[in-house]
Amino acid sequence: MTESKEETLLLVDGMALMFRAYYASAVTGYIRRTKAGLPTNAVYGFMRYFLDAVEKFGPTHVACCWDLGSKTFRTAQYPAYKGNRSEAPDDLIPQFSVIREVMDSLGVPNISSEGYEADDCIGTLAAQFSREMNVVVLTGDHDMLQLVNERTSIAIMKKGYGNYFVYTPQSLFEERQLTPAQIIDVKGLMGDPSDNYPGVRGIGEKTALKLVQEYENVEGILANLDKLSKGIRTKIETDLEMLHLSRDLASIRCDIALECDLRSCRWELNHSVVVAKFEELEMKSVCSWMGVQAL
Structure with missing residues:
Protein backbone atom coordinates (compact mmCIF):
# COMPACT_ATOMS: atom_id res chain seq x y z
CA MET A 1 0.00 0.00 0.00
CA THR A 2 1.08 3.60 -0.51
CA GLU A 3 2.77 5.09 2.55
CA SER A 4 1.69 8.47 3.86
CA LYS A 5 4.28 11.05 4.96
CA GLU A 6 2.09 11.98 7.93
CA GLU A 7 -0.73 10.33 9.80
CA THR A 8 -4.06 10.35 7.99
CA LEU A 9 -7.43 9.01 9.10
CA LEU A 10 -9.69 7.65 6.34
CA LEU A 11 -13.35 7.83 7.39
CA VAL A 12 -15.47 5.58 5.20
CA ASP A 13 -19.15 6.28 4.58
CA GLY A 14 -20.14 2.63 4.75
CA MET A 15 -23.72 3.23 3.61
CA ALA A 16 -22.65 5.17 0.52
CA LEU A 17 -20.05 2.58 -0.50
CA MET A 18 -22.37 -0.36 0.09
CA PHE A 19 -25.27 0.99 -1.99
CA ARG A 20 -22.94 2.16 -4.75
CA ALA A 21 -21.24 -1.24 -4.86
CA TYR A 22 -24.54 -3.13 -4.95
CA TYR A 23 -26.20 -1.12 -7.71
CA ALA A 24 -23.04 -0.87 -9.84
CA SER A 25 -23.10 -4.65 -10.30
CA ALA A 26 -26.83 -5.40 -9.90
CA VAL A 27 -27.61 -3.21 -12.92
CA THR A 28 -25.97 -5.88 -15.09
CA GLY A 29 -28.47 -8.45 -13.86
CA TYR A 30 -25.73 -10.66 -12.39
CA ILE A 31 -25.53 -11.13 -8.62
CA ARG A 32 -22.32 -12.73 -7.38
CA ARG A 33 -23.03 -15.52 -4.86
CA THR A 34 -21.19 -18.11 -2.81
CA LYS A 35 -21.76 -21.81 -3.50
CA ALA A 36 -24.24 -21.76 -0.60
CA GLY A 37 -26.22 -19.00 -2.34
CA LEU A 38 -25.21 -16.02 -0.19
CA PRO A 39 -25.22 -12.86 -2.37
CA THR A 40 -21.85 -11.10 -2.20
CA ASN A 41 -21.84 -8.61 -5.07
CA ALA A 42 -22.03 -5.61 -2.68
CA VAL A 43 -19.28 -7.08 -0.51
CA TYR A 44 -17.00 -7.58 -3.51
CA GLY A 45 -17.67 -4.13 -4.95
CA PHE A 46 -17.31 -2.51 -1.53
CA MET A 47 -13.84 -4.00 -1.18
CA ARG A 48 -12.82 -2.75 -4.62
CA TYR A 49 -13.85 0.80 -3.75
CA PHE A 50 -12.38 0.62 -0.27
CA LEU A 51 -9.00 -0.87 -1.15
CA ASP A 52 -8.58 1.50 -4.07
CA ALA A 53 -9.10 4.42 -1.66
CA VAL A 54 -6.60 2.96 0.81
CA GLU A 55 -4.04 2.75 -1.98
CA LYS A 56 -4.90 6.24 -3.24
CA PHE A 57 -4.88 8.11 0.08
CA GLY A 58 -2.42 5.98 2.07
CA PRO A 59 -4.10 6.28 5.46
CA THR A 60 -2.41 5.26 8.69
CA HIS A 61 -5.82 4.91 10.37
CA VAL A 62 -9.26 3.83 9.10
CA ALA A 63 -12.79 3.76 10.52
CA CYS A 64 -16.09 2.91 8.83
CA CYS A 65 -19.37 4.61 9.78
CA TRP A 66 -22.90 3.26 9.41
CA ASP A 67 -26.54 4.19 9.87
CA LEU A 68 -28.24 2.29 12.67
CA GLY A 69 -31.88 1.90 11.67
CA SER A 70 -34.18 4.41 10.00
CA LYS A 71 -35.38 6.25 13.13
CA THR A 72 -33.15 9.18 14.05
CA PHE A 73 -33.50 12.58 15.70
CA ARG A 74 -34.23 13.92 12.21
CA THR A 75 -37.26 11.68 11.74
CA ALA A 76 -38.40 12.80 15.19
CA GLN A 77 -38.18 16.42 14.00
CA TYR A 78 -39.73 15.76 10.60
CA PRO A 79 -41.44 12.34 10.17
CA ALA A 80 -41.30 12.56 6.36
CA TYR A 81 -37.48 12.76 6.41
CA LYS A 82 -36.20 10.16 3.92
CA GLY A 83 -39.76 8.86 3.75
CA ASN A 84 -39.46 8.54 -0.02
CA ARG A 85 -36.74 5.90 0.17
CA SER A 86 -37.63 2.44 -1.08
CA GLU A 87 -36.82 -0.70 0.86
CA ALA A 88 -33.38 -2.23 0.31
CA PRO A 89 -33.33 -5.03 -2.31
CA ASP A 90 -33.64 -8.56 -0.91
CA ASP A 91 -30.19 -9.50 -2.23
CA LEU A 92 -28.59 -6.57 -0.41
CA ILE A 93 -30.11 -7.09 3.05
CA PRO A 94 -27.95 -10.09 4.10
CA GLN A 95 -24.83 -8.27 2.90
CA PHE A 96 -25.20 -5.46 5.48
CA SER A 97 -23.86 -7.66 8.27
CA VAL A 98 -21.34 -9.44 6.04
CA ILE A 99 -19.64 -6.17 5.06
CA ARG A 100 -19.38 -5.20 8.73
CA GLU A 101 -17.85 -8.61 9.46
CA VAL A 102 -15.36 -8.04 6.64
CA MET A 103 -14.33 -4.68 8.11
CA ASP A 104 -13.92 -6.40 11.49
CA SER A 105 -11.59 -8.92 9.87
CA LEU A 106 -9.52 -6.04 8.47
CA GLY A 107 -9.22 -4.52 11.93
CA VAL A 108 -11.37 -1.53 10.92
CA PRO A 109 -13.82 -0.31 13.61
CA ASN A 110 -17.48 -0.16 12.59
CA ILE A 111 -18.90 3.02 14.12
CA SER A 112 -22.59 3.86 14.58
CA SER A 113 -24.81 5.57 17.13
CA GLU A 114 -28.46 5.05 18.04
CA GLY A 115 -30.61 7.93 16.81
CA TYR A 116 -27.98 9.34 14.46
CA GLU A 117 -26.80 8.76 10.90
CA ALA A 118 -23.42 7.73 9.54
CA ASP A 119 -22.94 11.39 8.53
CA ASP A 120 -23.10 12.46 12.17
CA CYS A 121 -20.58 9.79 13.19
CA ILE A 122 -18.25 10.95 10.43
CA GLY A 123 -18.71 14.60 11.38
CA THR A 124 -17.95 13.88 15.02
CA LEU A 125 -14.85 11.78 14.32
CA ALA A 126 -13.57 14.31 11.78
CA ALA A 127 -13.99 17.14 14.28
CA GLN A 128 -12.28 15.15 17.01
CA PHE A 129 -9.32 13.69 15.13
CA SER A 130 -8.58 16.49 12.66
CA ARG A 131 -7.01 18.29 15.60
CA GLU A 132 -4.14 15.81 15.48
CA MET A 133 -4.00 14.44 11.93
CA ASN A 134 -5.34 14.89 8.43
CA VAL A 135 -8.76 13.38 7.74
CA VAL A 136 -10.11 12.13 4.41
CA VAL A 137 -13.81 11.25 4.15
CA LEU A 138 -14.67 8.70 1.45
CA THR A 139 -18.26 9.13 0.29
CA GLY A 140 -20.58 9.87 -2.61
CA ASP A 141 -22.70 12.25 -0.53
CA HIS A 142 -22.26 15.95 -1.34
CA ASP A 143 -23.87 16.87 2.01
CA MET A 144 -20.48 16.00 3.52
CA LEU A 145 -18.94 19.07 1.88
CA GLN A 146 -20.01 21.08 4.93
CA LEU A 147 -17.27 19.21 6.87
CA VAL A 148 -14.42 20.50 4.70
CA ASN A 149 -11.67 22.43 6.49
CA GLU A 150 -7.90 22.78 6.30
CA ARG A 151 -7.42 19.34 7.90
CA THR A 152 -10.48 17.53 6.52
CA SER A 153 -10.89 16.68 2.83
CA ILE A 154 -13.95 15.09 1.26
CA ALA A 155 -13.25 12.52 -1.48
CA ILE A 156 -16.41 12.26 -3.57
CA MET A 157 -16.53 9.02 -5.56
CA LYS A 158 -17.26 9.43 -9.25
CA LYS A 159 -18.42 6.80 -11.74
CA GLY A 160 -16.17 3.76 -11.91
CA TYR A 161 -13.39 2.67 -9.59
CA GLY A 162 -10.56 4.99 -8.64
CA ASN A 163 -12.28 8.21 -9.72
CA TYR A 164 -12.57 10.90 -7.06
CA PHE A 165 -12.95 14.63 -6.74
CA VAL A 166 -11.22 15.70 -3.54
CA TYR A 167 -12.71 18.80 -1.98
CA THR A 168 -10.66 21.19 0.12
CA PRO A 169 -11.79 24.68 1.18
CA GLN A 170 -10.01 26.01 -1.90
CA SER A 171 -11.44 23.57 -4.46
CA LEU A 172 -14.94 23.89 -2.96
CA PHE A 173 -14.84 27.66 -3.34
CA GLU A 174 -13.38 27.45 -6.84
CA GLU A 175 -16.17 25.12 -7.98
CA ARG A 176 -19.18 26.59 -6.17
CA GLN A 177 -18.11 29.95 -4.74
CA SER A 251 -26.70 20.13 9.43
CA ILE A 252 -24.37 17.24 10.22
CA ARG A 253 -23.86 16.88 13.98
CA CYS A 254 -20.19 16.96 14.97
CA ASP A 255 -20.55 16.53 18.73
CA ILE A 256 -22.40 13.28 19.36
CA ALA A 257 -21.25 10.79 21.99
CA LEU A 258 -19.05 8.18 20.33
CA GLU A 259 -16.56 5.66 21.61
CA CYS A 260 -13.68 5.37 19.18
CA ASP A 261 -10.10 4.87 20.33
CA LEU A 262 -7.72 6.10 17.65
CA ARG A 263 -5.36 3.20 18.40
CA SER A 264 -8.07 0.76 17.31
CA CYS A 265 -8.24 2.54 13.93
CA ARG A 266 -4.62 1.92 12.94
CA TRP A 267 -4.46 0.26 9.52
CA GLU A 268 -2.68 -3.03 10.26
CA LEU A 269 -3.77 -6.31 8.71
CA ASN A 270 -3.77 -9.65 10.49
CA HIS A 271 -3.05 -11.80 7.43
CA SER A 272 -4.45 -15.07 8.76
CA VAL A 273 -7.75 -13.46 9.81
CA VAL A 274 -8.07 -11.68 6.45
CA VAL A 275 -7.37 -14.83 4.47
CA ALA A 276 -9.84 -16.89 6.51
CA LYS A 277 -12.62 -14.37 5.98
CA PHE A 278 -12.19 -14.03 2.23
CA GLU A 279 -11.81 -17.77 1.73
CA GLU A 280 -15.10 -18.17 3.62
CA LEU A 281 -16.67 -15.71 1.16
CA GLU A 282 -14.98 -17.40 -1.83
CA MET A 283 -13.10 -14.20 -2.72
CA LYS A 284 -9.45 -15.22 -2.81
CA SER A 285 -8.80 -12.50 -5.39
CA VAL A 286 -9.40 -9.85 -2.73
CA CYS A 287 -6.44 -11.22 -0.76
CA SER A 288 -4.17 -10.67 -3.75
CA TRP A 289 -5.34 -7.04 -4.03
CA MET A 290 -4.06 -6.52 -0.49
CA GLY A 291 -0.85 -8.44 -1.04
CA VAL A 292 -2.02 -11.10 1.41
CA GLN A 293 -1.14 -14.66 0.51
CA ALA A 294 -4.18 -16.92 0.37
CA LEU A 295 -3.85 -20.36 1.95
Whole structure:
Protein backbone atom coordinates (compact mmCIF):
# COMPACT_ATOMS: atom_id res chain seq x y z
CA MET A 1 0.00 0.00 0.00
CA THR A 2 1.08 3.60 -0.51
CA GLU A 3 2.77 5.09 2.55
CA SER A 4 1.69 8.47 3.86
CA LYS A 5 4.28 11.05 4.96
CA GLU A 6 2.09 11.98 7.93
CA GLU A 7 -0.73 10.33 9.80
CA THR A 8 -4.06 10.35 7.99
CA LEU A 9 -7.43 9.01 9.10
CA LEU A 10 -9.69 7.65 6.34
CA LEU A 11 -13.35 7.83 7.39
CA VAL A 12 -15.47 5.58 5.20
CA ASP A 13 -19.15 6.28 4.58
CA GLY A 14 -20.14 2.63 4.75
CA MET A 15 -23.72 3.23 3.61
CA ALA A 16 -22.65 5.17 0.52
CA LEU A 17 -20.05 2.58 -0.50
CA MET A 18 -22.37 -0.36 0.09
CA PHE A 19 -25.27 0.99 -1.99
CA ARG A 20 -22.94 2.16 -4.75
CA ALA A 21 -21.24 -1.24 -4.86
CA TYR A 22 -24.54 -3.13 -4.95
CA TYR A 23 -26.20 -1.12 -7.71
CA ALA A 24 -23.04 -0.87 -9.84
CA SER A 25 -23.10 -4.65 -10.30
CA ALA A 26 -26.83 -5.40 -9.90
CA VAL A 27 -27.61 -3.21 -12.92
CA THR A 28 -25.97 -5.88 -15.09
CA GLY A 29 -28.47 -8.45 -13.86
CA TYR A 30 -25.73 -10.66 -12.39
CA ILE A 31 -25.53 -11.13 -8.62
CA ARG A 32 -22.32 -12.73 -7.38
CA ARG A 33 -23.03 -15.52 -4.86
CA THR A 34 -21.19 -18.11 -2.81
CA LYS A 35 -21.76 -21.81 -3.50
CA ALA A 36 -24.24 -21.76 -0.60
CA GLY A 37 -26.22 -19.00 -2.34
CA LEU A 38 -25.21 -16.02 -0.19
CA PRO A 39 -25.22 -12.86 -2.37
CA THR A 40 -21.85 -11.10 -2.20
CA ASN A 41 -21.84 -8.61 -5.07
CA ALA A 42 -22.03 -5.61 -2.68
CA VAL A 43 -19.28 -7.08 -0.51
CA TYR A 44 -17.00 -7.58 -3.51
CA GLY A 45 -17.67 -4.13 -4.95
CA PHE A 46 -17.31 -2.51 -1.53
CA MET A 47 -13.84 -4.00 -1.18
CA ARG A 48 -12.82 -2.75 -4.62
CA TYR A 49 -13.85 0.80 -3.75
CA PHE A 50 -12.38 0.62 -0.27
CA LEU A 51 -9.00 -0.87 -1.15
CA ASP A 52 -8.58 1.50 -4.07
CA ALA A 53 -9.10 4.42 -1.66
CA VAL A 54 -6.60 2.96 0.81
CA GLU A 55 -4.04 2.75 -1.98
CA LYS A 56 -4.90 6.24 -3.24
CA PHE A 57 -4.88 8.11 0.08
CA GLY A 58 -2.42 5.98 2.07
CA PRO A 59 -4.10 6.28 5.46
CA THR A 60 -2.41 5.26 8.69
CA HIS A 61 -5.82 4.91 10.37
CA VAL A 62 -9.26 3.83 9.10
CA ALA A 63 -12.79 3.76 10.52
CA CYS A 64 -16.09 2.91 8.83
CA CYS A 65 -19.37 4.61 9.78
CA TRP A 66 -22.90 3.26 9.41
CA ASP A 67 -26.54 4.19 9.87
CA LEU A 68 -28.24 2.29 12.67
CA GLY A 69 -31.88 1.90 11.67
CA SER A 70 -34.18 4.41 10.00
CA LYS A 71 -35.38 6.25 13.13
CA THR A 72 -33.15 9.18 14.05
CA PHE A 73 -33.50 12.58 15.70
CA ARG A 74 -34.23 13.92 12.21
CA THR A 75 -37.26 11.68 11.74
CA ALA A 76 -38.40 12.80 15.19
CA GLN A 77 -38.18 16.42 14.00
CA TYR A 78 -39.73 15.76 10.60
CA PRO A 79 -41.44 12.34 10.17
CA ALA A 80 -41.30 12.56 6.36
CA TYR A 81 -37.48 12.76 6.41
CA LYS A 82 -36.20 10.16 3.92
CA GLY A 83 -39.76 8.86 3.75
CA ASN A 84 -39.46 8.54 -0.02
CA ARG A 85 -36.74 5.90 0.17
CA SER A 86 -37.63 2.44 -1.08
CA GLU A 87 -36.82 -0.70 0.86
CA ALA A 88 -33.38 -2.23 0.31
CA PRO A 89 -33.33 -5.03 -2.31
CA ASP A 90 -33.64 -8.56 -0.91
CA ASP A 91 -30.19 -9.50 -2.23
CA LEU A 92 -28.59 -6.57 -0.41
CA ILE A 93 -30.11 -7.09 3.05
CA PRO A 94 -27.95 -10.09 4.10
CA GLN A 95 -24.83 -8.27 2.90
CA PHE A 96 -25.20 -5.46 5.48
CA SER A 97 -23.86 -7.66 8.27
CA VAL A 98 -21.34 -9.44 6.04
CA ILE A 99 -19.64 -6.17 5.06
CA ARG A 100 -19.38 -5.20 8.73
CA GLU A 101 -17.85 -8.61 9.46
CA VAL A 102 -15.36 -8.04 6.64
CA MET A 103 -14.33 -4.68 8.11
CA ASP A 104 -13.92 -6.40 11.49
CA SER A 105 -11.59 -8.92 9.87
CA LEU A 106 -9.52 -6.04 8.47
CA GLY A 107 -9.22 -4.52 11.93
CA VAL A 108 -11.37 -1.53 10.92
CA PRO A 109 -13.82 -0.31 13.61
CA ASN A 110 -17.48 -0.16 12.59
CA ILE A 111 -18.90 3.02 14.12
CA SER A 112 -22.59 3.86 14.58
CA SER A 113 -24.81 5.57 17.13
CA GLU A 114 -28.46 5.05 18.04
CA GLY A 115 -30.61 7.93 16.81
CA TYR A 116 -27.98 9.34 14.46
CA GLU A 117 -26.80 8.76 10.90
CA ALA A 118 -23.42 7.73 9.54
CA ASP A 119 -22.94 11.39 8.53
CA ASP A 120 -23.10 12.46 12.17
CA CYS A 121 -20.58 9.79 13.19
CA ILE A 122 -18.25 10.95 10.43
CA GLY A 123 -18.71 14.60 11.38
CA THR A 124 -17.95 13.88 15.02
CA LEU A 125 -14.85 11.78 14.32
CA ALA A 126 -13.57 14.31 11.78
CA ALA A 127 -13.99 17.14 14.28
CA GLN A 128 -12.28 15.15 17.01
CA PHE A 129 -9.32 13.69 15.13
CA SER A 130 -8.58 16.49 12.66
CA ARG A 131 -7.01 18.29 15.60
CA GLU A 132 -4.14 15.81 15.48
CA MET A 133 -4.00 14.44 11.93
CA ASN A 134 -5.34 14.89 8.43
CA VAL A 135 -8.76 13.38 7.74
CA VAL A 136 -10.11 12.13 4.41
CA VAL A 137 -13.81 11.25 4.15
CA LEU A 138 -14.67 8.70 1.45
CA THR A 139 -18.26 9.13 0.29
CA GLY A 140 -20.58 9.87 -2.61
CA ASP A 141 -22.70 12.25 -0.53
CA HIS A 142 -22.26 15.95 -1.34
CA ASP A 143 -23.87 16.87 2.01
CA MET A 144 -20.48 16.00 3.52
CA LEU A 145 -18.94 19.07 1.88
CA GLN A 146 -20.01 21.08 4.93
CA LEU A 147 -17.27 19.21 6.87
CA VAL A 148 -14.42 20.50 4.70
CA ASN A 149 -11.67 22.43 6.49
CA GLU A 150 -7.90 22.78 6.30
CA ARG A 151 -7.42 19.34 7.90
CA THR A 152 -10.48 17.53 6.52
CA SER A 153 -10.89 16.68 2.83
CA ILE A 154 -13.95 15.09 1.26
CA ALA A 155 -13.25 12.52 -1.48
CA ILE A 156 -16.41 12.26 -3.57
CA MET A 157 -16.53 9.02 -5.56
CA LYS A 158 -17.26 9.43 -9.25
CA LYS A 159 -18.42 6.80 -11.74
CA GLY A 160 -16.17 3.76 -11.91
CA TYR A 161 -13.39 2.67 -9.59
CA GLY A 162 -10.56 4.99 -8.64
CA ASN A 163 -12.28 8.21 -9.72
CA TYR A 164 -12.57 10.90 -7.06
CA PHE A 165 -12.95 14.63 -6.74
CA VAL A 166 -11.22 15.70 -3.54
CA TYR A 167 -12.71 18.80 -1.98
CA THR A 168 -10.66 21.19 0.12
CA PRO A 169 -11.79 24.68 1.18
CA GLN A 170 -10.01 26.01 -1.90
CA SER A 171 -11.44 23.57 -4.46
CA LEU A 172 -14.94 23.89 -2.96
CA PHE A 173 -14.84 27.66 -3.34
CA GLU A 174 -13.38 27.45 -6.84
CA GLU A 175 -16.17 25.12 -7.98
CA ARG A 176 -19.18 26.59 -6.17
CA GLN A 177 -18.11 29.95 -4.74
CA LEU A 178 -19.27 28.67 -1.35
CA THR A 179 -17.68 28.09 2.04
CA PRO A 180 -18.40 24.76 3.80
CA ALA A 181 -20.88 26.42 6.20
CA GLN A 182 -22.80 27.90 3.27
CA ILE A 183 -23.56 24.38 1.97
CA ILE A 184 -26.03 24.11 4.87
CA ASP A 185 -27.67 27.46 4.08
CA VAL A 186 -28.17 26.49 0.44
CA LYS A 187 -29.77 23.18 1.48
CA GLY A 188 -32.04 25.03 3.91
CA LEU A 189 -33.33 27.20 1.07
CA MET A 190 -33.63 24.65 -1.73
CA GLY A 191 -34.34 21.53 0.33
CA ASP A 192 -33.25 18.05 -0.69
CA PRO A 193 -35.56 15.77 -2.72
CA SER A 194 -33.40 12.71 -1.99
CA ASP A 195 -33.84 13.24 1.78
CA ASN A 196 -37.45 14.38 1.28
CA TYR A 197 -37.45 17.80 2.93
CA PRO A 198 -38.69 20.77 0.91
CA GLY A 199 -36.80 23.89 1.99
CA VAL A 200 -38.57 27.01 0.74
CA ARG A 201 -41.14 26.03 -1.88
CA GLY A 202 -40.39 27.67 -5.20
CA ILE A 203 -36.71 28.30 -4.52
CA GLY A 204 -34.38 26.05 -6.49
CA GLU A 205 -30.62 25.61 -6.49
CA LYS A 206 -29.86 28.58 -8.75
CA THR A 207 -31.78 31.07 -6.60
CA ALA A 208 -30.50 29.53 -3.36
CA LEU A 209 -26.89 29.87 -4.52
CA LYS A 210 -27.41 33.47 -5.61
CA LEU A 211 -28.99 34.45 -2.29
CA VAL A 212 -26.31 32.80 -0.16
CA GLN A 213 -23.47 34.19 -2.25
CA GLU A 214 -24.94 37.70 -2.00
CA TYR A 215 -26.04 37.75 1.65
CA GLU A 216 -23.60 35.18 3.15
CA ASN A 217 -26.09 33.05 5.10
CA VAL A 218 -29.75 32.63 6.05
CA GLU A 219 -29.45 35.28 8.77
CA GLY A 220 -28.05 37.73 6.21
CA ILE A 221 -30.91 36.97 3.81
CA LEU A 222 -33.55 37.48 6.51
CA ALA A 223 -31.94 40.75 7.55
CA ASN A 224 -32.26 41.99 3.96
CA LEU A 225 -35.73 40.78 2.99
CA ASP A 226 -36.68 44.30 1.96
CA LYS A 227 -34.01 44.17 -0.75
CA LEU A 228 -35.39 41.00 -2.34
CA SER A 229 -37.96 40.82 -5.08
CA LYS A 230 -41.53 40.58 -3.84
CA GLY A 231 -41.87 37.01 -5.16
CA ILE A 232 -38.75 35.69 -3.38
CA ARG A 233 -39.55 37.59 -0.18
CA THR A 234 -43.09 36.18 -0.09
CA LYS A 235 -41.84 32.61 -0.61
CA ILE A 236 -39.34 32.93 2.25
CA GLU A 237 -41.83 34.57 4.62
CA THR A 238 -44.44 31.92 3.83
CA ASP A 239 -42.03 29.03 4.46
CA LEU A 240 -39.88 30.58 7.19
CA GLU A 241 -40.47 27.75 9.66
CA MET A 242 -39.61 25.12 7.04
CA LEU A 243 -36.50 27.08 6.05
CA HIS A 244 -35.14 26.85 9.60
CA LEU A 245 -36.18 23.20 9.94
CA SER A 246 -34.63 22.25 6.59
CA ARG A 247 -31.37 23.93 7.51
CA ASP A 248 -31.32 22.01 10.79
CA LEU A 249 -32.05 18.71 9.01
CA ALA A 250 -29.17 19.43 6.62
CA SER A 251 -26.70 20.13 9.43
CA ILE A 252 -24.37 17.24 10.22
CA ARG A 253 -23.86 16.88 13.98
CA CYS A 254 -20.19 16.96 14.97
CA ASP A 255 -20.55 16.53 18.73
CA ILE A 256 -22.40 13.28 19.36
CA ALA A 257 -21.25 10.79 21.99
CA LEU A 258 -19.05 8.18 20.33
CA GLU A 259 -16.56 5.66 21.61
CA CYS A 260 -13.68 5.37 19.18
CA ASP A 261 -10.10 4.87 20.33
CA LEU A 262 -7.72 6.10 17.65
CA ARG A 263 -5.36 3.20 18.40
CA SER A 264 -8.07 0.76 17.31
CA CYS A 265 -8.24 2.54 13.93
CA ARG A 266 -4.62 1.92 12.94
CA TRP A 267 -4.46 0.26 9.52
CA GLU A 268 -2.68 -3.03 10.26
CA LEU A 269 -3.77 -6.31 8.71
CA ASN A 270 -3.77 -9.65 10.49
CA HIS A 271 -3.05 -11.80 7.43
CA SER A 272 -4.45 -15.07 8.76
CA VAL A 273 -7.75 -13.46 9.81
CA VAL A 274 -8.07 -11.68 6.45
CA VAL A 275 -7.37 -14.83 4.47
CA ALA A 276 -9.84 -16.89 6.51
CA LYS A 277 -12.62 -14.37 5.98
CA PHE A 278 -12.19 -14.03 2.23
CA GLU A 279 -11.81 -17.77 1.73
CA GLU A 280 -15.10 -18.17 3.62
CA LEU A 281 -16.67 -15.71 1.16
CA GLU A 282 -14.98 -17.40 -1.83
CA MET A 283 -13.10 -14.20 -2.72
CA LYS A 284 -9.45 -15.22 -2.81
CA SER A 285 -8.80 -12.50 -5.39
CA VAL A 286 -9.40 -9.85 -2.73
CA CYS A 287 -6.44 -11.22 -0.76
CA SER A 288 -4.17 -10.67 -3.75
CA TRP A 289 -5.34 -7.04 -4.03
CA MET A 290 -4.06 -6.52 -0.49
CA GLY A 291 -0.85 -8.44 -1.04
CA VAL A 292 -2.02 -11.10 1.41
CA GLN A 293 -1.14 -14.66 0.51
CA ALA A 294 -4.18 -16.92 0.37
CA LEU A 295 -3.85 -20.36 1.95
